[in-house]
Amino acid sequence: MKRKVKWDNLYLIIMFVILYTPIFYLIYYSFNSGGTMHHFQGFTLEWYKEVFQDTRLLIIVLNTFVIALLASAISTILGVMGALAIYYVKKRRMKNLLLTLNNVLIVSPDVIIGASFLILFTIIGIQLGFTSVLLSHIAFSVPIVVLMVLPKLQEMSPTLIDAARDLGANQWNVLTKVILPFITPGIFAGFFMALTYSLDDFAVTFFVTGNGFSTLSVEIYSRARQGISLSINALSTLLFLFTVLLVVGYYFISQRSSRLYGMGGRK
Amino acid sequence: MSKDVIIRFEHVTKQYDGLVVLDDVSFEIERGKFYTLLGPSGCGKTTILRLIAGFIEPTKGTIYFNGKNINHVPANKRQVNTVFQDYALFPHLNVFENVAFGLRVKKMKYADIQEKVAEALRFVNLEGYEHREIREMSGGQRQRVAIARAIVNEPEVLLLDEPLSALDLKLRTEMQYELRELQRRLGITFIFVTHDQEEALAMSDQIFVLHKGKIQQSGTPKDIYDEPVNRFVADFIGESNILPGTMIADFLVEFAGKRFECVDQGFYPNEPVEVVIRPEDLEITTRDQGKLQVRVDSQLFRGVHYELCCYDQHGNEWLVHSTKKAEVGEEIGLYFEPEAIHVMRVSEAQEVSDGEGSDET
Ligand SMILES: Nc1ncnc2c1ncn2[C@@H]1O[C@H](COP(=O)(O)OP(=O)(O)OP(=O)(O)O)[C@@H](O)[C@H]1O
Ligand SMILES: [Mg+2]
Numbered sequence: 368m369k370r371k372v373k374w375d376n377l378y379l380i381i382m383f384v385i386l387y388t389p390i391f392y393l394i395y396y397s398f399n400s401g402g403t404m405h406h407f408q409g410f411t412l413e414w415y416k417e418v419f420q421d422t423r424l425l426i427i428v429l430n431t432f433v434i435a436l437l438a439s440a441i442s443t444i445l446g447v448m449g450a451l452a453i454y455y456v457k458k459r460r461m462k463n464l465l466l467t468l469n470n471v472l473i474v475s476p477d478v479i480i481g482a483s484f485l486i487l488f489t490i491i492g493i494q495l496g497f498t499s500v501l502l503s504h505i506a507f508s509v510p511i512v513v514l515m516v517l518p519k520l521q522e523m524s525p526t527l528i529d530a531a532r533d534l535g536a537n538q539w540n541v542l543t544k545v546i547l548p549f550i551t552p553g554i555f556a557g558f559f560m561a562l563t564y565s566l567d568d569f570a571v572t573f574f575v576t577g578n579g580f581s582t583l584s585v586e587i588y589s590r591a592r593q594g595i596s597l598s599i600n601a602l603s604t605l606l607f608l609f610t611v612l613l614v615v616g617y618y619f620i621s622q623r624s625s626r627l628y629g630m631g632g633r634k
Numbered sequence: 635m636s637k638d639v640i641i642r643f644e645h646v647t648k649q650y651d652g653l654v655v656l657d658d659v660s661f662e663i664e665r666g667k668f669y670t671l672l673g674p675s676g677c678g679k680t681t682i683l684r685l686i687a688g689f690i691e692p693t694k695g696t697i698y699f700n701g702k703n704i705n706h707v708p709a710n711k712r713q714v715n716t717v718f719q720d721y722a723l724f725p726h727l728n729v730f731e732n733v734a735f736g737l738r739v740k741k742m743k744y745a746d747i748q749e750k751v752a753e754a755l756r757f758v759n760l761e762g763y764e765h766r767e768i769r770e771m772s773g774g775q776r777q778r779v780a781i782a783r784a785i786v787n788e789p790e791v792l793l794l795d796e797p798l799s800a801l802d803l804k805l806r807t808e809m810q811y812e813l814r815e816l817q818r819r820l821g822i823t824f825i826f827v828t829h830d831q832e833e834a835l836a837m838s839d840q841i842f843v844l845h846k847g848k849i850q851q852s853g854t855p856k857d858i859y860d861e862p863v864n865r866f867v868a869d870f871i872g873e874s875n876i877l878p879g880t881m882i883a884d885f886l887v888e889f890a891g892k893r894f895e896c897v898d899q900g901f902y903p904n905e906p907v908e909v910v911i912r913p914e915d916l917e918i919t920t921r922d923q924g925k926l927q928v929r930v931d932s933q934l935f936r937g938v939h940y941e942l943c944c945y946d947q948h949g950n951e952w953l954v955h956s957t958k959k960a961e962v963g964e965e966i967g968l969y970f971e972p973e974a975i976h977v978m979r980v981s982e983a984q985e986v987s988d989g990e991g992s993d994e995t
Contacts, residue, residue, distance in 0.1 A: 529689050530722035532709040534736035534787065544735070548726040 390607060397600035404597070414601035424586065424602070430497070431566060431582040438504035439561035445505070446512025446557055451546070453513070454520045466517075472510040480507055481574030488575060495577030503575045504565045511564060512557035519553030520546070552621060559617040563610065638665040639701075640790060640823055641686060646695035648681055648847075655681050657847040658695070663791070663825065668817050671827045672834040673844030674870070679827040680719070682844075683793045686825065688712045700790075710739075715784035716793040720800075721776050723768045729755070729779055730764040736787040754786035757816065774805045781816070791823045798833065810837055831871050835859060843867050864978055868910045875916075877950055879909040879977070887977055890926060890946055898977040908978045913941070913955040915974035924967015928952050930960045944968075 392404075397415070401408030418424060449469075456462045472480075484503045485495075493499050523546070531545045547554075569584040576585055583606065590599050641663040648656040656678045663669055671679045684690045685697060688709035696703050704712065715736070723732050731738075733751045742750075755761055758778035763771070771779060777797055784792055794813070798806045814837050817824045828834050834841050835855040843850045843858060843866075851863040862868035865876055879889030884899035889909045901907060921927055928944035935941075942954040944966070952968065960966055 524720060524722060526718050526720060526722040527724065529684075529687075529709070530716070530718060530724075531735070532689070533687055533714075533716045534783070535710045535739045536735075537710055537739075540739050544739075545724060548724075551726075 393600050394604045394607065397597055397604045399597060402597060404600075414597040415605075417596075417598040418601045418605070421598070427581050427583055427586050430580065431584075434497070434501055434504055434582060435562050435565040438501055438508055438565045439558050442505045442508035442561050443512050443554060443558045446509045446561075447516055447547075447550070447554055449509060449513045450516035450520055450550075451542075453517060469510045469513050472507070473514060477507075477568070477570030478574075481571040484571065485574045495575055496580040499575040499577070500572055500580065500582065503571050504568065507568070507571060508561035508564055511560050512554075515557035515560055516550055516553040519550040523549050555620050556617070559613060559620075563613055567606075567610070637662070639663070640665045640699065642698040643682075643685075644696045644698065646685065646692045646697060648678075648685065648690065649693045655847050656685075656692075659847070659849055660695075661842060661849060661852060663823060665790075665823055666821050667839040668814065668824045668837060669826065670834040670838035670841045671825065671844060672829065672831060672841050672870075674829055677844040678847045679829075679844060680795055681847075683716065683795050683825065683827060686791070687714055687716050687793055713790045714793060715787050715789040715791075716795065717777070717780045717784050717797045719795040719797070721780040721797075723776060723779055723783070725768055727768070728764070729760070729766045729768065729771070732768065732779055733783045733786050735783060750786050751782075754782040757785065757819070758782045759812075773800055774809065777801070777809065781813075785816075785820060785822075789822065791825060792817075792820075794824060794826045796827050796829070798828070799830075806833075813837065835871070843870065845870070861976060862910060862978065865908055868908075868976075868978070873913055873953055873955075875911045875913065875950075875952055877909045877911075879907050881905045881907050881977060885972075887975065890950055891948055892926070894925065894975060895972045896975040896977060897972055898975070901977070901979070906980060908980055910976040910978060911970060911974055913953040914939070915970050916952065916954045916956070917969040918942075918954065918956050918958045918960055919967040919969045921965050921967045924969050926952075926968040927965060928968055930962050930964050930966060933960060933962055 396404045396407065398410050398412070399407050400411035400413065453462060453465050453469075456465065481503070484499070484506070488495060488499045488502075493502070527545055527549070528541055531541045536544060567584055568582075569588060572582050573585050573588070576582065581589075583602070587599055587602060590596065639662045643659050643661050646656060646659045647654065659682070671682055673679055681690070685692055688704070688707060688711075691705055697705055699707075699712070699714075724735065727735070730751055733754055734747050737747045737750060751764070752761070755763065758781050760775065760778050760782065763775070763779075768776065768779070777800075780797070781792075781794075797813075798809050801809060810833060813824070813826070826834075826837065835858075838855055840852060841855055841858050842852045845866050851858055851867045853861075858867065859871055862871060862874070868874045868876055877889045879887050881898070881901035881904065882888050882893060883903060884901075885896055887894055887896045887898070887907065887909060926946060928946045930942055930944050932943045933940055934943075936955075939955045939957050940959055942952075942956060942960055944952040944954060946952060954968065
């Protein structure tokens with residue numbers, strides 16, 4: 368028994384080492400004054416300076432965040448509405464069908480989504496650029512939000528809605544005073560998931576971007592192809608740190624809400 | 635008519651996908667009384683409450699509230715409030731906000747809300763708990779919050795769906811007294827659902843016994859206990875000995891191979907009937923003094939009394955509650971008064987409520 372637990376731990380450690388080594392390798396060399404990724408000569412922040420002096424890059428960073436925030440905000444709204452719609456569907460069959468359609472969108476490869484959006488945009492004549500990227504990011508984020516919100520809705524006892532109506536609440540009151548407060552943790556989770564998905568999306572964006580509009584992941588990709596510059600490492604490091612911050616932030620929010628609804632802890 | 639009827643069900647039927655859950659139910663609820671819907675699980679008790687509260691509509695029939703047809707009036711427009719089986723308190727709101735919910739929805743002024751909530755909490759003995767979170771309250775306290783949340787809206791009828799079933803025995807008995815007392819103080823109609831017959835007998839002015847979507851019998855607890863109208867009610871309300879018999883003539887019934895004097899009349903001569911005798915109405919005497927002779931098969935000590943299981947020579951089982959002890963295997967006599975015998979028609983179900991039922995249409 369004891370042995371088995373040890374093996375489990377060892378396995379986990381190896382897995383994490385394998386997964387994180389490339390990232391730390393990359394971070395490590397972002398401080399290398401030598402300019403290459405195989406011989407560490409000395410510590411420098413030169414590459415970071417280069418990143419912050421590159422206005423084109425900064426604009427792209429800005430674009431990326433604008434897209435991510437807009438896409439996740441809009442998809443959160445759409446996703447919550449979608450989840451509510453699925454929740455209110457009475458027929459079991461219809462419900463399952465809608466859920467399956469939703470899940471298929473999540474598991475289907477980004478390449479296919481990207482390619483199909485490219486075809487769609489070309490057919491209906493939307494210019495590739497900000498709008499096309501935003502639309503496609505919204506599209507692939509909505510199912511994620513639905514998936515995060517729906518369990519919260521199902522967790523909610525339907526008698527809560529009856530209780531609210533019993534106390535005189537109309538449909539709008541029921542939604543704003545009971546349902547939305549109850550599923551708030553799910554909404555936050557969905558928003559953060561959408562944000563991270565949108566921030567680091569490469570494949571879909573790569574297909575539908577154009578006219579000089581670019582996001583960070585696409586930009587990093589094209590720079591990495593042109594040749595090695597450690598400023599890419601610096602940029603990736605910054606991005607990685609930001610993601611960690613997001614995850615930590617999400618952790619604290621979900622902690623707080625679970626304390627709010629779960630047992631123990633006082634105000 | 636002098637009766638002050640507040641709710642009337644007229645031939646109400648409720649089906650779910652063709653499955654009949656309530657079958658042509660008619661009854662009247664009078665203002666200011668404590669009613670209990672009693673019946674086994676799945677018999678349709680909650681369905682009746684949900685029909686009154688307005689969460690569902692009847693498939694057939696009409697529900698009247700203060701003389702008006704309310705079939706299509708939505709739940710939020712009805713002068714009725716519910717205490718749910720699982721309390722259904724809002725987990726994201728504290729005690730004050732839970733109780734204030736109905737008043738806030740009505741857009742009442744904050745000062746008034748504060749006053750009313752304080753009063754409602756005082757009513758259920760929860761003063762000073764305003765700022766507690768729901769999860770910080772015990773089961774009994776939550777139940778009181780649920781009651782406060784309902785009564786603060788000053789409903790004409792309060793519906794309670796098995797509110798005590800989640801509590802332990804001691805708290806439960808305590809809450810039974812409190813609920814009854816609360817109903818007297820408020821003077822409004824309570825419709826209380828339970829599947830616990832003792833609870834129903836202890837608390838109610840009127841009991842409706844339900845089975846398979848039909849009202850089997852309605853009446854005061856004493857009526858229902860003493861004069862069960864059919865086998866189901868006799869069996870469900872307390873323990874009883876139910877035997878097949880024959881009504882020889884008025885005031886004379888035959889069962890267990892003998893003829894006995896009784897107080898029932900109005901049956902056809904030689905009509906087959908079912909006879910009910912409560913275990914506590916049977917007295918143990920000597921073999922010769924008894925009206926019936928039985929052999930004691932087993933004996934259990936039940937605290938207040940002994941519970942004896944006996945058999946007569948025809949193989950009928952007799953359950954006896956007695957403070958006297960007997961020996962297992964001993965032949966004893968059973969004595970009972972003519973009033974202890976209750977004669978029922980075979981599978982009789984009461985259609986209208988206990989003689990005084992609705993005669994206007
Ligand atoms: N929404 C529904 N759809 C289909 N059938 C239902 C629905 N609600 C209740 N029923 C059925 O109606 C019958 C009566 O249900 P109801 O909830 O009134 O029972 P109850 O007397 O309250 O039982 P319990 O004591 O277990 O709460 C049950 O057989 C139940 O399966
Ligand atoms: Mg029920």
